[in-house]
Amino acid sequence: MMDTLHIIGGGLAGSEAAWQAAQAGIPVVIHEMRPKVETFAHKTGDLAEMVCSNSFRSDDSEQNAVGLLHWEMRQADGLIMRIADAHRLPAGGALAVDREAFSAAVTEAITAHPLIAVDHEEITALPDNGHWIIATGPLTSNTLGQAIQQETGTDRLAFFDAIAPIVYADTIDMSVAWAQSRYDKGETEEERKAYLNCPMNKDQYEVFIDALLAADKTEFHEGETAGYFDGCLPIEVMAERGRETLRHGPMKPVGLTNTHKPEEKAYAVVQLRRDNALGTLYNIVGFQTKMKYAAQTAVFKTIPGLENASFARLGGIHRNTFLNSPTLLDDRMRLRSRPNIRFAGQVTGVEGYVESAAMGLLAGRMAAAEIAGRDLPPPAPETATGALITHITGGAEAKTFQPMNVNFGLFPPVHGLKGGRRGRKDRYKAYTDRAKTLWTDWLDAQAVL
Numbered sequence: 001m002m003d004t005l006h007i008i009g010g011g012l013a014g015s016e017a018a019w020q021a022a023q024a025g026i027p028v029v030i031h032e033m034r035p036k037v038e039t040f041a042h043k044t045g046d047l048a049e050m051v052c053s054n055s056f057r058s059d060d061s062e063q064n065a066v067g068l069l070h071w072e073m074r075q076a077d078g079l080i081m082r083i084a085d086a087h088r089l090p091a092g093g094a095l096a097v098d099r100e101a102f103s104a105a106v107t108e109a110i111t112a113h114p115l116i117a118v119d120h121e122e123i124t125a126l127p128d129n130g131h132w133i134i135a136t137g138p139l140t141s142n143t144l145g146q147a148i149q150q151e152t153g154t155d156r157l158a159f160f161d162a163i164a165p166i167v168y169a170d171t172i173d174m175s176v177a178w179a180q181s182r183y184d185k186g187e188t189e190e191e192r193k194a195y196l197n198c199p200m201n202k203d204q205y206e207v208f209i210d211a212l213l214a215a216d217k218t219e220f221h222e223g224e225t226a227g228y229f230d231g232c233l234p235i236e237v238m239a240e241r242g243r244e245t246l247r248h249g250p251m252k253p254v255g256l257t258n259t260h261k262p263e264e265k266a267y268a269v270v271q272l273r274r275d276n277a278l279g280t281l282y283n284i285v286g287f288q289t290k291m292k293y294a295a296q297t298a299v300f301k302t303i304p305g306l307e308n309a310s311f312a313r314l315g316g317i318h319r320n321t322f323l324n325s326p327t328l329l330d331d332r333m334r335l336r337s338r339p340n341i342r343f344a345g346q347v348t349g350v351e352g353y354v355e356s357a358a359m360g361l362l363a364g365r366m367a368a369a370e371i372a373g374r375d376l377p378p379p380a381p382e383t384a385t386g387a388l389i390t391h392i393t394g395g396a397e398a399k400t401f402q403p404m405n406v407n408f409g410l411f412p413p414v415h416g417l418k419g420g421r422r423g424r425k426d427r428y429k430a431y432t433d434r435a436k437t438l439w440t441d442w443l444d445a446q447a448v449l
């Protein structure tokens, strides 16, 4: 008889992890606190409840990174994708699902599996022994959150994300922007040029502030901020406090010289900082925001140098419990300080239903292999699942780590193809072709064991 795998949280990630492990012959217990203990966003006691939109986003596995993630999960007998496909609603190129039928069907499939039991209870402490996966999501209960913080240190488990928009590096106009760290600080040339700077004159700054003040914003959900939110102001709130506030905050122009126009002193500067080791993504420093997505794109494109920017992700601030995975997890998703515990889902610092389910799939397979006495290495970083796990356990900057959704900026580049917008279609096809081959290899290697 194999050891039991315990999974805390029966959301998108926990359900997928349980399915994968049970299909590999491992007995599983899911510990799910709902409906006894509620969250502010979940409405039912069902497993895999979709708390907000009913979309799994693009289903295009040739031209879209999240579509590729769908494809990879389907190839791996993913429960979440199978049931999403069965309850699909018409939505053009996107995969939208009937949310109630979807969660009910996941619950039914899990409870009907002979190797899976579901205990409706809240787990409040970190388990000392046994094989565990923590997949408690963005709304991890307070007591468990505190127990995790005690283990990891308070600065390595966040209760809010404060996401600044992230731009694809090759869409920044470098005839306007220039690379320089403030006051040329840094030991190496690379450090002295770690930031990209977009200059604004007074008129451009005033237009930008007007656009920020007028933009459509979202509100926090009721109960979302209770007892937690402690600062990290959205840029539009800073602008509301005074038109000059941003110019003395994240947009201050000091210590910088425009290499394109050294004689011109900028009135304000927007800085972008490298967001991944590959150097393909840059985040706009200090630009966390509650503006709606359409408004963000419109406002950020008024920044000189970003007129043609493409965004790998837009900004946001949400209640979101997540680990500083680059420092805390190994590449097998285990907590370095307690390797009997894995983490999966949104709590690892990925963002979104699909990404969370994919991290559940991976953790379930890795835990099952370990219980069966094998080691399962992560998939290649050129696959969508591999790109995500590589990012959160090593590729991302640990100091500024914020939740990430899957995007081609996380993929190692394919060399010899045209960059920028014009080469995009061929480049994306090359990424997805390469990923499909490597993902199939990864699955095939497990099948022969």
Ligand SMILES: Cc1cc2nc3c(=O)[nH]c(=O)nc-3n(C[C@H](O)[C@H](O)[C@H](O)COP(=O)(O)OP(=O)(O)OC[C@H]3O[C@@H](n4cnc5c(N)ncnc54)[C@H](O)[C@@H]3O)c2cc1C
Pocket: 008, 009, 010, 011, 012, 013, 014, 031, 032, 033, 034, 039, 041, 042, 048, 049, 050, 051, 052, 053, 054, 055, 121, 122, 123, 124, 135, 136, 137, 138, 139, 140, 141, 144, 221, 319, 344, 345, 346, 347, 351, 352, 353, 354, 356, 357
């Ligand atoms: C308000 C809100 C809106 C969102 N909107 C979207 C959206 O529109 N699209 C999107 O893609 N993503 C959205 N997300 C992110 C979304 O939550 C994740 O994409 C996805 O649900 C994460 O899956 P998960 O399995 O990691 O967490 P969840 O699906 O949240 O599952 C975690 C489970 O763990 C349980 N749990 C927590 N603590 C304990 C404990 N101590 N003991 C036992 N059980 C516990 C919870 O009850 C829950 O069932 C939203 C998140 C929030 C908070």
